[in-house]
Amino acid sequence: MSLVGSNKGVTLRQLLVAIGEPLVESWTPALDPVVRGVAILDPDDEPGSYPGELVLVIGARGREAARYVRAAARGGAAAVAVKAGPPAERLADVAAEAGVALVGVAADIRWDQFGTLVREVLDAAALAEGLGDAEPGDLFSLAQTLAVLTAGSVSIEDAGNRVLAYSRSDDEVDELRRLSILGWEGPETYLALLREWGVFQRLRSGEDVVRIDEHPELGIRRRLAVGIRAGSQHLGTIWVQEGREPFAERAESALLGAARLAAVQLLRGRSGGDRSPQRLVTGLLDGTASADLVAGRLGLDPATPAVVVAYAVREVIADRPAHELHRVEAIDMVSMHLASYRRGALVGASGSRIYGVLPGVAGDADTRQLGALVADIALILRRRTGVRVQAGIGSPVTGLAEVVTSRAEADRVLDAMGSDRVAATIADLRAEVLLGAVAALLREQPGLRDPAVTALTRHDAEHGTDIGPTLLAYLDALGDVRAAANALHVHPNTVRHRVRRAAAVSGVDLADPRSRLACHLQLLLTQRPG
Template sequence: MNLRQLLLAVGEPLLNPGAGSLDVPVRGVAILDPDDELAACPDELVLVIGARGREAVRYVRVAARAGASAVAVKGKPDALRATAEDAGIALLTVRPDVRWDHLQTLVREVLDSAAVESDAEKGDLFSLAQTVAVLTGGSVSIEDAGNRVLAYSRSDDDIDELRRLSILGWEGPEQYLALLREWGVFGRLRAGEDVVLVEERPELGIRRRLAVGIRAGAQHLGAIWVQEGKQPFAGQAERALLGAARMAAVHLLRRRGSPLRSHDDLVTGLLEGKVSADLVAGQLGLDPTAPAIVLAVAPREIEHDQSEHELHRLEIGNVVSVHATSYRRGALVGTIGSRVYAVLPEVPQQQAEPALKALAEHVVEVLGRAGVRAQAGIGSPVPTLGEVVASRSEADRVLATMARTPGRDMATIADLRAEVFLGETLALLEANPDLRDPAVAVLLAHDEENGTELVPSLLAYLDALGDVRAAAAELHVHQNTLRHRIRRATAVSGLALEDPRERLACHLQLLLVCRR
C-alpha cells in the first residue's frame, strides 16, 4: 500500500499531507518517543509522540535515517516542511485531539487488511465507505452491531459534532446514541432493509442523515450512516446505500471467518468455467437453474502507473458491486485482470436489456465523475447459472469492439453483434495471411506506386452495395470518376466482382487493410 491509499483509508480528520510524495510505499507503523532509540524501520510510517512543531525537527531526520517513508507529527507543519523535503521523507500532520494509540491501531489495521486481501478483493470497508461517499454525496461511516465505528470515508471540514466524536472515539457518543434509540432509529435499522432518514437537529448539532441496517438473513450485523454535507444527497443515494449494505454484510461475515471468504474465487471460477455452478449456488445461496446475465466493466485506458491502475480497478470494483447488489440481492461480482464482472441472476428476459442498459450507463457515469473513464459491455441472458461463461464471453467481445470505436462507452451484444462478427472475422484474416487473395495486394501496390486511390474507391463501392451514386457522394467525386476507378481496379487486379463469393472476400480484405 502506498501513502496515498493509506490517506484515502484514514484521511481527515485524523491525518493530512504536509510535504513530500504520496506515492511512497508504507509497509508498517512505528512509534518514536523522544526518550527512545528508533530501530531501522524501512518503508514505515513513524508517529512522533512527545514533540511538536520545531521540537520535532530532529526526530523527522532520525526517522528518515532509519529508512521510514513517512512521518506524522502534531502541531503546525510549516517549521517541518523544509526539513522533511531535505531528508526525503513524506510529512503528515495529526490533529491535536487525536490519541496516538488510536491512530496507531487504525493505521496497523488498514495495513494488515491490505496485506491479507487477495488481488480479487474489491477492497476493505474503508474503500467501500469512500465509494459510498462518492455515490451519495455525503460523509459515510460503517458501524458494527455494537455501534463501534469500523470504517469511514474521507470528509471535508463540513462535518457535525456527532461524526467528529464518533470517528475520534471509534464509537458513537452515548448521549447521541440514547437520542437515536429514543427516536426509534435503531429499531427501524434492525427491523429490515429500509433506508432510514434522520432529520437535521440544529439545536443538537446533528446534520441530516441516511442510515441502513447491515443484515445477513435475520441477523443484524451493523449499520451504514451517511451525513449530508454542504450539498443535498445525490438522487440515487438510497439505492446506493442499499447495495452498500449488502456488500458490507459480506465483509463483516468474512471478518468472522465465514466460508464466504472464498467468495471471489468462486465467482471468478464460475466466470472462467472452472468451478461448478452447483457449488457456487450452494455456497452463496443461489438457484443454479435460474437465468442469469453478465455485465463487464473495464477502464477505457490502462494506467501505466501500477498504483494508479490498482486504485482505478478498486474504484470500478466497488462501484459495480454497490450498484449490482442494489439491483439484484444475489448479484455476484468478480475481477479478472483489469475487468470487473457482475453476474446478475434471475433477471426476467423481457426486462434484461433496458434495465441493464440503465444500470450500466449509471455505473459508467458515476465512474466518470470519479475520474475513471470506463466502458461497460452486456452479454445475452443465459438459461442457467452454469452457462454464464457464454454471457461473459459476449460481454468481453462487446468491450473489445468498443475499444476500437471511440465515443461509445456502453453497449449490449445485440447492439454490436455485426461489429463483433466483423471484428473477429478480420482478426482471423489478419492472423492467416495465406487466406488472402493476392489480387488485393496488387491493388495496394498500384496505389502506392502511382498515387492512385483504387483501394478506397473500391471499398466505398462495395460498402454501398454497388450503388455508384451513394459511393461517389461518400468519396466526393463524380459518378463517372468512380466508374472509371472501379473498371481500372478490376483491370489491374484481375478481381471478378461479378462473383458474390469473390466480392465478399475482397470486401473483407479491403476492410482489414483500411482498418489498420
C-alpha cells in the same frame, strides 16, 4: 555509464507495463529479456560493456542511432531505448539483426525523466527480491526486507497512526518505537511533537522522504519517513529508525519504493481482492469453478438465468497506486449499484476488466432495463475516477454454468465498441462483433486472404493510387456510385473509373456475389485496420 542495477531484475515486458504505453513501446515484441540495470550511451563516449542493462541512446536518432544500437548489442545490452519518430522505427530491423530488444521512447519525454522511471521500477524489483518465499501481500515481510535495505528498524502505520507491521530487529530501539509497537499505535505525546514539527503535514502533502533529526533529550533517534499514497489519498506512513550504524546509501530510494508497494498491498486488502467470494466469481467466469460449488457457497440457485456485464477502463494510469485505487473504487461502486438492481449480484475482476454476474435477468425487457443502469454506472465511474469507462453486456443464459458464454460475448462487445458508445449489448453490435471475428481470422491465417485483393493493395502502395479505398466505399454503398462519390467527395465518373481499374488490376470478379463479399471483408481489414 551504468546508473543502477538489480540482481534478478524484471522482464522488459513488465518494465514497459509499469512505465505505461503512452510513454514507451516495444518495437521488437517477440523479445522479452530480463533487464537488471539501466545505462546511458552518449555519442561522445566510447561504447562499453552493458550486461543485462537497458541502454539509453541519447543524442542520436534514426539512421545515426543504428551504430549505437549495434554497439550496445555487442556490449551485452538486454535492450536499447531510442527516441520515437518515423525514421527511428526502421531501427527495429537493425535491432533484430543484432539480437537486442528495441524500445521507443515518446519524443516529448526527457531522458532524465525516463531514466528515473526505469530506476524506480528496478528499485521496486530489488526491494521485492528480499521477500523470498514469503506471502507477497505480507506487510511484515515488506517491513523486514526494507529494514535490510536501509539498515534501520521499520514500522508501517495506517492513516490513523496505527501500527500495521514492523521489522524484527536485534538493534537498539528508541522509546518512540518501543511504545508504538507495544501499544500498536504512536503514543500521543510523541505524535503531538511530530505535528508540532510539521512532520505529518509534509508526509500527507507529497511523496518526498522526510528526515527527522535525532532528539536524545526526548529519547528519539534519527528517522526517515515517507507517506504511503494513492494519487492524492494518504493511506499511511512508513518509518525507519536509525540503529547503531548509519542508514544505508540507498535507504531513501528503497523507502520510496517500499511505500509504493505498500500502497498497492493496502488497497488490495481494502478491496478484498483475496477474499474467497471474489475468487469464486472469477472462477465461475473463466470456467475453472463449478457452478454448483459457487451457487452453494454464495446461496444461489445454479439453474437461475443470468447475464454478464463487463467494464473496461479505456485510459492508462501510469501511477500504479493511483491505478489500484481507481480499480478498488470501481469494484466497490459496481458492486453497490448492481446489488441495488439484483440482490444476488456477483462481482469479480479478471485482468483489467471488472465483471458483474446478474442472476434473474432473462428476457429482452430485463436486458433493456439493465442496459440503462449499466450505462449510468459507467458514467458515474468516469466522473469519480476521471477516466473513460465502457461497458459490454452479454446475452442472458439459462444457468450459472453458462455464464462463461455470456462473459465471452460481453468481452467481444467491449472489443468491438467505438469510442462514441458508453455501453452496448451483443444485440447492438452483433454485426461489428462478427466482422471483428472475421478480421481476426484473416490476420491469424493470411493464407485465407484473396491474392487478388492483396495485389490491389500493393498496387495502391506502389503507384500512390486510391483504388482500394474507392472500391471499399463502392461496396459499402452496395454499388451505388453516387453515394460512394459523396462519401469520398469525388465525381461519380471518378468512382466508375476506379472500380473498373480495380477489376483490371486485381482480377476480382465483382459480378460474383461470393467474390464480392470476400473482397469486401478483406478490404475492411486492410483499409480500416482499427
